[in-house]
Structures are given as C-alpha cells and as structure tokens.
Amino acid sequence: MKAVTRRTFLGGAAATAVGVAGGPWVLRAHAQSGPLKVGLVLPYTGAYAVLGESITQGMELVFARENWTVAGRKIEMIKEDDEMKPPVGIRKTEKLIDSDKVDILTGPVHSGILLGMRDKVHASKTILIVSNAGADDISRAKCSKWIFRTSFSNWQPNWPMGPWVAKHVSKEVFVTAPNYQAGKDQLGAFKESFLASGGRVIGEDYPKLGETDYAPYLTKIKQSGAKAVYAFFSGTDAVGFVRQFDEFGLKQSVKLTGAGFLVEPDVLPAQGKAALGIISGHFYTPLLDNPTNVRFVKDFREKFGGKMPDGFACQGYDTAESIVRAVKATNGNTQDKEKLVAVLEKTEFESPRGQFRFDPKTHNVIQPYIYVREVKEVAGGLNNVPIDKVADVKDPGTGCTLPA
Amino acid sequence: MGREPGRARLPPSDRVPVVSDVFAQALNGLAYGVLLFLLSVGLTLIFGMLDIVNLAHGSYYMLGAYAGVTVLMMTESFWLALVVAPVAVGVVGAVVERLCLRPLYRRGPLDQVLLTFGLIYLFEDLVKWIWGGRIRSIPAPALLTTSVNVLGATVPSYRVFVIVFGLAVAVALWLLVEKTRLGAVIRAGVFDSEMAAGMGIPIDRVFTGVFAFGAGLAGLSGVIAGPIQSAAPSIGATILIPALIVVVVGGLGSLKGSLVGSLIIGQAETFGKAWLPGASMLMIYAVMALILMLRPQGLFGRPLK
Numbered sequence: 001m002k003a004v005t006r007r008t009f010l011g012g013a014a015a016t017a018v019g020v021a022g023g024p025w026v027l028r029a030h031a032q033s034g035p036l037k038v039g040l041v042l043p044y045t046g047a048y049a050v051l052g053e054s055i056t057q058g059m060e061l062v063f064a065r066e067n068w069t070v071a072g073r074k075i076e077m078i079k080e081d082d083e084m085k086p087p088v089g090i091r092k093t094e095k096l097i098d099s100d101k102v103d104i105l106t107g108p109v110h111s112g113i114l115l116g117m118r119d120k121v122h123a124s125k126t127i128l129i130v131s132n133a134g135a136d137d138i139s140r141a142k143c144s145k146w147i148f149r150t151s152f153s154n155w156q157p158n159w160p161m162g163p164w165v166a167k168h169v170s171k172e173v174f175v176t177a178p179n180y181q182a183g184k185d186q187l188g189a190f191k192e193s194f195l196a197s198g199g200r201v202i203g204e205d206y207p208k209l210g211e212t213d214y215a216p217y218l219t220k221i222k223q224s225g226a227k228a229v230y231a232f233f234s235g236t237d238a239v240g241f242v243r244q245f246d247e248f249g250l251k252q253s254v255k256l257t258g259a260g261f262l263v264e265p266d267v268l269p270a271q272g273k274a275a276l277g278i279i280s281g282h283f284y285t286p287l288l289d290n291p292t293n294v295r296f297v298k299d300f301r302e303k304f305g306g307k308m309p310d311g312f313a314c315q316g317y318d319t320a321e322s323i324v325r326a327v328k329a330t331n332g333n334t335q336d337k338e339k340l341v342a343v344l345e346k347t348e349f350e351s352p353r354g355q356f357r358f359d360p361k362t363h364n365v366i367q368p369y370i371y372v373r374e375v376k377e378v379a380g381g382l383n384n385v386p387i388d389k390v391a392d393v394k395d396p397g398t399g400c401t402l403p404a
Numbered sequence: 405m406g407r408e409p410g411r412a413r414l415p416p417s418d419r420v421p422v423v424s425d426v427f428a429q430a431l432n433g434l435a436y437g438v439l440l441f442l443l444s445v446g447l448t449l450i451f452g453m454l455d456i457v458n459l460a461h462g463s464y465y466m467l468g469a470y471a472g473v474t475v476l477m478m479t480e481s482f483w484l485a486l487v488v489a490p491v492a493v494g495v496v497g498a499v500v501e502r503l504c505l506r507p508l509y510r511r512g513p514l515d516q517v518l519l520t521f522g523l524i525y526l527f528e529d530l531v532k533w534i535w536g537g538r539i540r541s542i543p544a545p546a547l548l549t550t551s552v553n554v555l556g557a558t559v560p561s562y563r564v565f566v567i568v569f570g571l572a573v574a575v576a577l578w579l580l581v582e583k584t585r586l587g588a589v590i591r592a593g594v595f596d597s598e599m600a601a602g603m604g605i606p607i608d609r610v611f612t613g614v615f616a617f618g619a620g621l622a623g624l625s626g627v628i629a630g631p632i633q634s635a636a637p638s639i640g641a642t643i644l645i646p647a648l649i650v651v652v653v654g655g656l657g658s659l660k661g662s663l664v665g666s667l668i669i670g671q672a673e674t675f676g677k678a679w680l681p682g683a684s685m686l687m688i689y690a691v692m693a694l695i696l697m698l699r700p701q702g703l704f705g706r707p708l709k
Contacts (some may be wrong), residue, residue, distance in 0.1 A: 031647060045528075046638050047637075047638040048537070049532075049537045050537050050538060073524075088604075206681060206682060207677065207680050208684065209686060212574045212629075212633045213432075213436045213632070213673075215436065215563075215674070216432055216436065216675075217677060217678075219557075219678070223425055223428075235636075235640070236539055236633075236634050239539050240632075240634055243631075243632070243634070247544070247560040247562065247632065248551065248560055249550075249551040266538070266539065269538070270538070270540055270634050271541070272541065272543065394457065
C-alpha cells in the first residue's frame with residue numbers, strides 16, 4: 001500500500017478545491033448531457049392513489065422500453081405526492097420547478113391543482129404535459145403555450161354521448177355527478193349536446209364528493225319516472241353509486257349511462273355484476289384491437305403482475321411517448337423551449353387509443369375516437385366492450401388564442 | 405336545478421303519492437341512521453370510559469371492512485365474516501390500548517389526540533401494504549340481494565336487515581350495560597374510575613376490554629356497511645366526521661345519546677339530500693348547532709362542569 005506523502009495529499013486537496021469551486025460552472029456546461037428530469041405531481045396516497053399509480057406505470061413502460069435513456073440523456077423521474085390537495089400540489093410544483101429544475105413537468109389528477117399550478121408553469125415557461133386533470137379551461141381561456149394535455153378535456157368524453165343517448169337509449173334522462181368543478185363540466189358537456197338532440201333532462205342532483213349513501217338520490221330517480229340516468233362518478237363514489245343503483249332494483253327499469261370513469265378498471269372489480277350493462281363514453285378500453293394496444297396490454301400486464309391497463313395507464317403511456325419523441329427530435333436539447341413546443345405540436349404517433357396528435361390551436365389531445373362501451377362479461381372477467389365510436393373529438397377551445 | 409318538469413307531464417295514475425315519497429326517504433334515513441349508530445356507539449363507549457377522543461375510530465371501521473373482505477375470500481360466508489372480522493379488530497384494539505394509549509392516560513388530551521390521529525395514517529399505510537390500494541367490496545349475502553315493498557316504498561332487503569340488526573345490537577348493548585354485573589362495572593368506571601379502582605375493580609383490564617369492545621363494534625359496522633359502501637384505505641378518515649358529529653349531538657359517553665343522535669342525523673342528512681340538493685351537509689351542521697345551542701352537553705350528555 002502506498003503511503004500518503006505530503007505531495008499526494010496536497011495534490012488531492014487541490015483537486016478537491018478545484019472541483020468544489022468549479023462545481024456550478026461544470027454542472028451548467030454539462031446540463032444537456034445530464035439526466036433528463038421529468039417531474040411528476042400526482043396523488044400517491046389517499047383515494048386517488050390508484051390513478052397516480054396507473055399513470056406512473058404507463059410512463060415507466062415507455063421509459064423502460066427506451067432503457068431509461070433518450071438522446072444520450074438518462075431519464076430521471078422525480079415523483080411528488082400531491083395528496084389531491086391544491087395547496088400541496090402547488091407547493092410540490094414550485095419545488096420541482098425552482099429547486100429540482102425539471103426539464104418537463106407532468107400530472108396532476110385534480111383539476112383544482114391544475115388550475116392552481118397553471119400561472120406558475122406559464123410564468124416560468126416550464127413545459128407541462130397534463131396527464132389527467134380535465135379542467136376545460138386549460139384548453140380554453142386559460143390555455144398556455146407551455147401546457148399540453150395528453151388525457152382529455154372534461155368536455156371530450158361526454159359531448160358525443162348526448163346524441164347517442166338521445167338516439168339509442170332515451171330522450172328523458174336524469175343526470176347526476178359529484179358537486180365539484182369536474183362533475184359540473186362533465187355533465188354540462190353532455191347536457192349541451194343531449195338537449196340539442198331533442199333530449200329532456202327531467203331531474204338532476206349533485207351529491208357531495210365522497211358520498212357514502214346514495215339512497216335519497218336513488219329514491220328520487222325512481223320517483224322521477226326517468227327511463228335513463230347519465231352519471232359521472234369516479235373512485236369510491238363510482239363503486240358506491242353503481243352498487244346502490246343495483247341494490248335499489250333500479251337496473252330493471254332504468255338504463256344507467258355515463259362518462260367512462262364510472263366503470264374504469266380501477267372500480268369495475270369492486271362493482272362486480274352490479275356494473276353489467278352500463279353504457280359509457282371514453283377514449284380507451286383495453287379491448288381495442290389495434291396492434292399498438294394489443295402489444296401495450298400484453299407488455300403492461302407482464303410488467304405489472306397481470307394488472308389490466310386502464311385509461312389512466314394509456315394517458316401515462318402517451319405522456320411518456322410524447323416526451324421521448326420530442327426530446328429525440330431536439331437531439332436532447334430541452335433548453336430551447338420554443339423549439340420543444342414547436343416539436344411537441346407536431347408530435348404524432350400510434351397510441352393504444354389510436355392515432356395520437358395534439359390540437360395546435362389548444363395543445364389538447366384530439367381524441368382519435370370516443371368509444372361507446374358496454375360493460376359485459378368477457379374472458380378474464382368484466383370489461384368495457386366497444387359497441388360504437390365517434391371519430392376526431394376536438395375540444396371547441398372557446399377563448400383560447402394560441403397561434404394556430 | 406330541474407324542478408322535475410317531467411313529473412307534471414306524467415298521467416295522474418302514474419304519480420307517486422307524496423306521502424309515500426316522504427315515507428321512502430324516512431326509511432332510507434332510518435337505515436343510514438342505524439349504520440351511523442353502529443359506527444359511533446364504540447366511539448362514545450370508549451370516550452365515556454377512558455376519557456379518550458379516539459380519532460382512529462374510523463380506522464377500526466376500515467380494518468373491519470378489510471378483515472371482512474379477507475374472510476369472505478377465504479370462506480365465502482358473509483355471516484362468518486360478520487363474526488370473525490369484529491373479533492380480529494377487537495384484538496388489534498386491545499393491543500393498541502395496551503402498547504400505545506396506556507402510557508398516555510396521565511398526559512393531556514392533546515397527546516392522545518395526536519397519537520390517535522397518527523394511528524389513522526399508520527393503519528391507512530398498513531392496509532395499503534397488506535391489501536393494496538385498490539377499492540374492494542363485500543357482496544351482500546345471497547339471501548338479501550332483492551328488494552322488498554314496505555307500504556309502497558321499495559327498500560333493498562339488505563337495508564331492512566341493517567335496520568333490524570342495528571336495533572337488535574342497540575337492545576343487546578342496553579341490556580349488557582344496564583342489567584349485567586359487567587355493565588355495572590363499566591358504569592362505575594364511567595362514573596368515577598378512581599373510585600371504582602378503590603373498590604377493587606381491576607380497572608386497567610376493564611379499560612382494555614372496553615377499548616377492544618369499542619374497536620370491535622367499529623369493525624362490525626365496517627362489515628355491515630360493506631355491501632352498501634366500499635372498502636378503500638382512505639375510508640377510515642372519511643367516516644370519522646359523521647361519527648364525531650353523532651357523538652357530539654348525542655352527548656359524549658352516552659349510549660342512548662349515540663342511538664338517538666344517529667337516528668336524528670340520519671334523517672336530517674337524508675331529507676337534506678332529498679329536499680335541499682347542494683345543501684345537505686349544511687342541514688346536519690345546522691341540526692348539530694341547534695342542539696348544541698339548546699344543550700351544550702349534547703342530548704344525553706352529563707352536564708358540563
């Protein structure tokens with residue numbers, strides 16, 4: 001073993017000193033070959049943790065396929081739990097932008113968090129790819145050059161259902177959703193096109209978010225004489241509503257229809273047979289037979305212990321795919337934000353849901369299709385079988401003035 | 405909001421008489437109130453005896469639901485789940501009382517509140533770790549999946565069962581507390597635990613027993629609510645608020661108060677939902693405020709010192 005002489009000790013100390021002094025400079029110079037930091041603001045605890053998990057898994061599937069490298073840069077995911085609370089989500093957003101200096105931000109699930117983080121994201125020119133929250137405003141008056149959305153606007157899965165329900169189910173419908181912004185947005189879009197197709201809303205109710213007993217509302221639905229219900233619920237609300245709807249024997253006389261979240265795979269197993277026959281509109285179902293989706297379902301189930309991918313996983317997949325394609329197109333350069341935006345606007349690829357592209361006017365995804373799906377018993381249990389579809393559903397983008 | 409223009413258009417023969425509307429909602433309120441009773445009675449017992457506001461009470465409800473899910477998966481018997489799950493939760497309660505709460509009896513209420521509040525998160529993570537974050541549910545027993553007609557109102561037969569079962573539990577608890585020697589010991593402990601200890605009652609064992617029993621009752625309500633609601637790691641925190649409201653309205657520590665408070669809140673919330681859409685929560689808080697204005701100690705609580 002070599003003894004530490006005075007000379008080698010001094011040499012080492014000097015090198016360390018240079019390293020410390022040169023640190024910030026060195027880091028800056030190598031920023032573009034440093035890791036690609038992707039910040040995630042998602043719920044990882046609480047009732048909506050399963051959504052955050054699905055979105056993250058969809059992203060991990062794509063990044064793993066790319067061996068966690070894009071254009072020579074290592075991909076680094078920084079996950080922050082927003083607890084579905086706007087103040088927490090906004091604080092985590094500030095941390096990711098200001099301290100972590102992420103290259104690209106994604107999330108959230110909660111529309112309130114999205115609207116809350118919007119100004120910070122816009123002012124700091126951070127590229128945000130929204131991977132769930134559907135607040136219509138982000139594609140309308142509050143759209144931003146720096147914000148893209150791979151998931152949906154609340155308007156999108158509901159608007160095509162209005163004419164469909166009026167034509168195929170009933171012209172007299174009772175509508176219901178939780179009493180919060182997304183609930184009102186979703187029902188608003190349905191009502192708009194349903195009324196225009198000659199439908200009549202014969203009653204409406206807005207139970208609180210996180211309701212546990214729907215009996216009073218179900219009794220009112222029964223007494224209204226409605227032939228059909230159009231509902232938007234998700235998570236435990238969707239499980240409670242669908243099971244109690246069946247418990248009260250309404251299924252025999254009233255057709256239950258709604259936005260796809262009512263019967264997504266995160267709630268379907270807990271709903272069980274009570275969900276059979278429910279008709280819903282959504283941009284995705286794992287049963288789509290396009291080759292990209294067949295491979296997606298197979299790979300996803302292999303990687304995540306047999307778990308069936310849902311719409312949320314597809315949103316994560318498309319978010320990661322957009323990131324990978326855009327960063328490849330700029331050869332790993334994420335400093336030139338203008339360039340990155342221009343590239344993202346033109347990003348187009350085969351997604352499990354169909355041909356994926358952004359609307360350059362709003363930066364919101366143009367849904368290749370909104371599928372009308374019915375819950376049926378198929379191989380492997382209950383699932384949403386597509387029975388009809390409406391092509392190219394684009395948010396109207398009223399009030400958004402992005403240069404087209 | 406749609407004032408149901410559709411109804412006026414229906415031929416008169418199809419119109420549901422208003423009396424039956426009210427009756428149907430009253431039955432809904434009764435079933436919901438009985439569920440609230442099963443949930444809150446353990447909380448009020450524990451408070452009366454141990455002087456502890458057990459914020460983790462909702463967690464025992466959640467543990468009961470999950471234990472029920474597991475027993476059902478293993479045996480496919482709802483009735484077995486109804487027996488085994490509360491016992492299992494009672495055991496967890498006994499362990500928590502011995503290991504965590506006991507050292508805090510001499511400390512202030514703030515320490516106890518902090519501890520039981522922390523336990524909510526602990527149990528939530530524990531459940532996620534064992535059962536995963538997915539939403540689960542307990543199917544109703546096959547016997548009780550239809551609905552019955554009660555004087556013109558349609559009521560799911562499971563809810564009829566809940567009403568009967570809950571009221572039977574109330575009677576059994578009343579008999580236990582008022583008519584047995586064990587009940588006398590518990591009442592003595594509630595009245596003055598130091599004096600009871602002086603009389604030779606092994607008060608610390610009684611404390612553990614009451615805490616385990618209260619937790620077991622919460623577990624029981626978790627199984628009973630299973631076929632109506634769902635099991636998710638977050639429900640422990642959600643269900644705590646209505647339970648606390650009931651206990652405050654009925655009077656801390658009072659069994660009778662817990663029953664009457666549950667039935668009142670059940671009706672208030674149900675009719676609030678039916679008649680004042682958008683303000684149903686306001687309704688139960690208004691009822692609570694009104695009762696507290698008239699009787700600050702709650703309906704059947706001991707007068708405040």
